[in-house]
Amino acid sequence: MDKQLLKNALSPFASLTEEEFDFFYSLLKFKEFKRKEMLLTAGNVCKNAFFTAKGLIRYYHVISGEEVTGQFFFEGGWYTDYESFLLNIPSSQNIQALEKSSVALLSNDSLQKLYIEVPKFERFGRLIAENAYLGLRKKTEIYTHLSAEERYLKLLQERPKVIQRVPQHYIASYLGVKPQSLSRIRKRIGA
Numbered sequence: 001m002d003k004q005l006l007k008n009a010l011s012p013f014a015s016l017t018e019e020e021f022d023f024f025y026s027l028l029k030f031k032e033f034k035r036k037e038m039l040l041t042a043g044n045v046c047k048n049a050f051f052t053a054k055g056l057i058r059y060y061h062v063i064s065g066e067e068v069t070g071q072f073f074f075e076g077g078w079y080t081d082y083e084s085f086l087l088n089i090p091s092s093q094n095i096q097a098l099e100k101s102s103v104a105l106l107s108n109d110s111l112q113k114l115y116i117e118v119p120k121f122e123r124f125g126r127l128i129a130e131n132a133y134l135g136l137r138k139k140t141e142i143y144t145h146l147s148a149e150e151r152y153l154k155l156l157q158e159r160p161k162v163i164q165r166v167p168q169h170y171i172a173s174y175l176g177v178k179p180q181s182l183s184r185i186r187k188r189i190g191a
Contacts, residue, residue, distance in 0.1 A: 001028075001030050001053050001102065001104055002053060002054075003021075005053055005075065005076060006025070006051065006053070006104065007021060008076065009051065009076045009077075009078070010024075012127075013123065013124040013127045013128065014120040014121060014124045015120070016118070016120060020120065023117060023118060024114060024118065024121070027106065027110035027113065027114065028051075028104045028105065028106055028110075029048075029105040029107075030102070030103070030104055030105070031102075031105060032100070032101070032103075033055070033057075033097035033100070033101045033102075033103060034097065034100060035097060035098065035099055035100050036096065036097065036098070038095065038096050038097075039057060039095040039096065039103065040081065040091055040093065040094060040095040041094055042061070042062065042091055042092055042093060042094050043091070044090060044091060045084055045088055045089065045090055045091065046080055046081040046084035046085045046091045046093070046095075047085070047107055047108060048080065048085070048105040048106060048107055048108075049078060049079070049080035049085065049105070049106045049108075049111065050073075050078065050079050050080060050095070050105060050106075051077070051078050051103065051104040051105075051106070052074060052075055052076070052077050052078075052079075052101060052102075052103055053075065053102040053103065053104060054100075054102040055074075055097055055099040055100055055101025055102060056072060056073070056074055056097070056098045056099045056101060056165055056166070057072070057073045057077075057079065057095060057096065057097050057098065057101055057103070058070070058071065058072045058073070058095070058096055058098055058166075058170065059071055059079065059081070059093045059095045060093070060094050060096070060173070061092060061093060061094070062094070066173070067094075067173055068173055068176075069170050069173040069174040070093070070174075071135070071139075071174070072098070072159075072162055072166055072170075074161055074165075078128055079095070081093045081095070082129065082132065085108055088108070098165075098166065098167070098170065111125065142154060143176060148175060148176065148177045148181060148182075148185060149185045149188070149189065151175050151176070152171075152175055152182065152186070152189075153189065155171070155174075155175065168182060168183070
């Protein structure tokens with residue numbers, strides 16, 4: 001695992017000494033996931049926060065038999081099902097690697113240990129939670145205020161990596177449209 005990538009991902013949230021970072025690093029587990037492999041399946045408790053060092057993961061729900069993608073996480077991104085992770089209850093989410101992915105796993109027990117041993121991580125936890133909340137709020141506003149075509153254009157402008165690396169049917173599910181509708185939108189705007 002590239003330690004520098006992890007340091008860079010932590011730096012906006014906490015200024016750590018080398019010793020503090022080494023302690024944090026010692027608590028991580030590392031795992032490789034194959035393309036399409038599940039990190040978490042709905043019905044199981046989410047026991048880890050995930051840091052994507054390499055690759056791409058997404059979370060999704062199954063609603064009326066169809067997958068509805070909630071978000072995509074690329075290199076340098078953190079994700080967990082907060083409700084399941086914090087309350088130790090079964091998750092309603094599925095988390096899946098869309099590409100071969102290298103992921104660092106931080107258990108809830110390890111996170112609690114970090115909060116005690118390195119109090120700076122309390123700030124890290126708070127800021128990660130705040131960013132997650134703001135991301136959900138922004139997505140909710142986009143869904144309630146923009147048409148499907150406007151949502152696609154916004155995604156194209158703000159997150160071109162999604163357009164470049166994610167299969168179209170997952171993008172359609174993320175945008176809340178059928179793949180055929182996304183194809184028509186792309187054709188209409190010349191994308």
